[in-house]
Amino acid sequence: MSQLPNNFGFADPEQIADTTRELTYIAAISEALREEMRRDPNVFVMGEDIGGTFGGAFKVTKGFTDEFGEKRVLNMPMAELGFVGAATGMALMGLRPVIEMQFADFISTAFDSIVQFAATNHYRWGAAVPWVIRAPSDGGLRSGPFHSQNPEAWFVHTPGLKVVAPATPADAKGLLLAAIRDDNPVIYFESKPLYRSEKGYVPPGDYVVPIGQANLARTGNDLSIITYGAQVREALTAAEQLAVEDIDVEVLDLRTLKPLDTEAILTTARKTGKVLIVHSANRLVGVGAEVAAIISDQAFEWLDAPIRRLGGLDTPIPFSPPLEDAYRPNAAKIVQMAKELAAF
Amino acid sequence: MSNYSLTRDQKLEIYYWMRLTRTFDDIAVAYWKQGRGVGGMFSERGHEAISVGTGYALAPEDVVAPLHRDLGCYLLRGLTLRRVFSNLLGRATGTNAGRDANMHGSGDMSLNLVGFISHLPQTVPVALGVAMSFVYRNEPRVAMTYIGDGSTSAGLFHETLNMAAVFNAPLVLIVENNQYAYSTPLVQQMKIPDIATRAAGYGIPGNIVEGNDVEAVYAVTKEAVERARAGGGPTLIEAKTMRMMGHAIHDGAEYVPRELLAEWERKNPVILFEQQLLAQGLTDQEELDEIKHRCEIEVTDAIEYAEKAPLPDPATVEQGVYAE
Ligand SMILES: Cc1ncc(C[n+]2csc(CCOP(=O)(O)OP(=O)(O)O)c2C)c(N)n1
Ligand SMILES: [Mg+2]
Numbered sequence: 001m002s003q004l005p006n007n008f009g010f011a012d013p014e015q016i017a018d019t020t021r022e023l024t025y026i027a028a029i030s031e032a033l034r035e036e037m038r039r040d041p042n043v044f045v046m047g048e049d050i051g052g053t054f055g056g057a058f059k060v061t062k063g064f065t066d067e068f069g070e071k072r073v074l075n076m077p078m079a080e081l082g083f084v085g086a087a088t089g090m091a092l093m094g095l096r097p098v099i100e101m102q103f104a105d106f107i108s109t110a111f112d113s114i115v116q117f118a119a120t121n122h123y124r125w126g127a128a129v130p131w132v133i134r135a136p137s138d139g140g141l142r143s144g145p146f147h148s149q150n151p152e153a154w155f156v157h158t159p160g161l162k163v164v165a166p167a168t169p170a171d172a173k174g175l176l177l178a179a180i181r182d183d184n185p186v187i188y189f190e191s192k193p194l195y196r197s198e199k200g201y202v203p204p205g206d207y208v209v210p211i212g213q214a215n216l217a218r219t220g221n222d223l224s225i226i227t228y229g230a231q232v233r234e235a236l237t238a239a240e241q242l243a244v245e246d247i248d249v250e251v252l253d254l255r256t257l258k259p260l261d262t263e264a265i266l267t268t269a270r271k272t273g274k275v276l277i278v279h280s281a282n283r284l285v286g287v288g289a290e291v292a293a294i295i296s297d298q299a300f301e302w303l304d305a306p307i308r309r310l311g312g313l314d315t316p317i318p319f320s321p322p323l324e325d326a327y328r329p330n331a332a333k334i335v336q337m338a339k340e341l342a343a344f
Numbered sequence: 345m346s347n348y349s350l351t352r353d354q355k356l357e358i359y360y361w362m363r364l365t366r367t368f369d370d371i372a373v374a375y376w377k378q379g380r381g382v383g384g385m386f387s388e389r390g391h392e393a394i395s396v397g398t399g400y401a402l403a404p405e406d407v408v409a410p411l412h413r414d415l416g417c418y419l420l421r422g423l424t425l426r427r428v429f430s431n432l433l434g435r436a437t438g439t440n441a442g443r444d445a446n447m448h449g450s451g452d453m454s455l456n457l458v459g460f461i462s463h464l465p466q467t468v469p470v471a472l473g474v475a476m477s478f479v480y481r482n483e484p485r486v487a488m489t490y491i492g493d494g495s496t497s498a499g500l501f502h503e504t505l506n507m508a509a510v511f512n513a514p515l516v517l518i519v520e521n522n523q524y525a526y527s528t529p530l531v532q533q534m535k536i537p538d539i540a541t542r543a544a545g546y547g548i549p550g551n552i553v554e555g556n557d558v559e560a561v562y563a564v565t566k567e568a569v570e571r572a573r574a575g576g577g578p579t580l581i582e583a584k585t586m587r588m589m590g591h592a593i594h595d596g597a598e599y600v601p602r603e604l605l606a607e608w609e610r611k612n613p614v615i616l617f618e619q620q621l622l623a624q625g626l627t628d629q630e631e632l633d634e635i636k637h638r639c640e641i642e643v644t645d646a647i648e649y650a651e652k653a654p655l656p657d658p659a660t661v662e663q664g665v666y667a668e
Binding site for chain 1: 443450461474476478479487
């Protein structure tokens with residue numbers, strides 16, 4: 001990674017001047033893939049239904065077979081355990097597979113190939129496994145228990161993996177490029193609820209968002225919300241509402257879940273002294289638990305209130321709208337908890 | 345098959361690797377029984393013709409992922425006895441410097457060797473991926489790996505062979521049918537007599553070979569390897585043999601009928617090959633003894649080397665989790 005230019009936002013002055021260039025979150029993912037496949041012949045995509053004229057369940061690779069041919073757009077039989085294992089073999093030979101899970105929920109089917117083989121390989125005998133799994137995650141879309149999951153904690157718990165979860169179109173592109181160029185297996189959790197509803201400026205051309213760097217999405221003084229993925233947007237919405245009531249909220253977008261940006265976490269915790277951690281995944285033993293532990297270990301004297309966490313309930317993710325809304329964090333729930341924390 | 349006949353020198357080379365494998369096994373088993381080993385250890389006794397005969401059929405540029413009973417394959421690919429025994433003793437000079445146990449993780453891409461993990465048969469799809477990389481890059485190379493009879497019950501066997509067929513991948517999969525998966529005999533694993541017949545379900549060739557006859561193993565493997573190299577796709581080869589010791593060193597294998605072991609001891613692959621070489625008039629007992637002696641010296645050297653080698657520094661325990 002270190003040899004790569006960290007020129008995020010400063011790519012090409014002429015193009016950067018065009019600040020009106022807006023892409024949806026999903027278009028940014030597609031653009032990153034397409035540009036990287038043009039740049040590096042070792043990069044290719046594989047997954048279910050991604051090829052031909054279809055282009056994947058979410059159309060991220062639509063048109064890719066036309067441009068890159070069938071050799072670089074591998075339509076796989078429905079066998080995640082096997083084809084993630086195959087991706088590991090291809091990566092061992094120096095290729096850079098980008099695997100599309102049709103939904104993040106199905107990643108459990110490939111668990112052994114990820115956490116046992118790929119993740120341990122470099123530690124065991126020193127051979128790198130540079131693949132990326134794109135995992136379309138998160139809910140709020142009335143898709144029920146098996147098309148709404150956020151299984152990131154399993155992988156954050158696994159030595160040898162890196163885990164990222166972009167919240168904006170610009171980060172979606174820059175983190176995907178960083179993930180592809182990283183020499184380790186990276187799980188890239190993209191948020192389905194952001195796909196077409198989240199739009200923003202995306203720098204044209206080549207840039208990376210370095211793995212391991214959080215982003216201060218909003219500065220404030222009264223309390224810190226630490227979050228990632230689709231909950232960044234909820235937190236920012238909540239922050240607007242809280243500002244009306246004179247509660248000045250800072251929002252830290254983690255962007256990378258493994259390795260965590262400990263410095264950024266401690267800096268915001270020490271600044272405001274009050275921390276609310278939010279994620280869509282169920283709260284129990286979630287990423288937020290580790291973030292809270294880091295803060296209580298290393299910023300205890302700065303805290304003015306207990307660390308609060310808001311996550312999904314410890315249930316499967318229900319389908320019917322009132323049930324899913326009861327399950328899942330959102331801006332209104334964040335406002336409620338933030339007010340209580342501010343008043344502590 | 346006759347296209348792939350072996351010269352005298354090649355046959356003696358094969359004999360050397362088989363004998364080295366058996367000598368290593370004899371000495372290592374004794375070492376562990378004396379309580380001098382570290383952790384567990386797998387005997388490959390009975391598998392010498394398979395691991396050497398298949399490995400010998402590969403070209404140096406081909407890639408292979410051997411398993412726990414394939415010492416001969418590792419050795420003939422260039423993994424030294426010193427590195428192997430160092431690893432068995434958890435030394436810093438071992439194949440993976442004490443990161444992984446016994447033959448696990450004995451990978452070295454400079455030797456085109458992929459290290460296996462315990463989860464069986466996880467190596468099979470990885471070898472498929474290696475084969476798919478050759479298709480991707482238009483390289484005339486072949487990937488080969490192994491699977492035990494027991495591990496063919498796992499879904500990955502099916503997933504991988506199906507995908508290998510769909511992608512016409514240059515993959516050769518060797519089933520080492522040694523009649524047991526730990527304590528479980530074949531009859532409790534499957535209802536068919538021959539695993540190779542499953543190949544028909546994927547539309548690929550399936551061959552059965554007498555796994556204790558190294559020349560037969562070599563010939564059938566060589567044919568599959570060269571077919572794969574020429575674009576002919578994957579092959580499943582079932583080599584029938586017998587696991588002559590317990591599952592691992594701790595296991596006395598009381599559950600295996602002694603008559604079965606006695607029957608297979610008469611087909612000892614190393615002795616069988618010696619008899620073939622003598623019958624073919626290619627060598628004499630003196631030369632065979634000389635090779636045997638050389639093997640003993642090499643194994644003894646590896647043990648002495650490993651015993652003197654440094655243990656890994658605990659300060660390095662967190663190193664290497666990630667590629668930098
Ligand atoms: C997924 C998995 N489950 C259980 C084990 C424990 N185990 C190791 S070897 C083995 C039996 C394997 O039998 P087989 O595939 O026939 O190979 P063999 O040891 O006989 O050569 C078992 C159960 C394992 N390694 N992997
Ligand atoms: Mg067996």
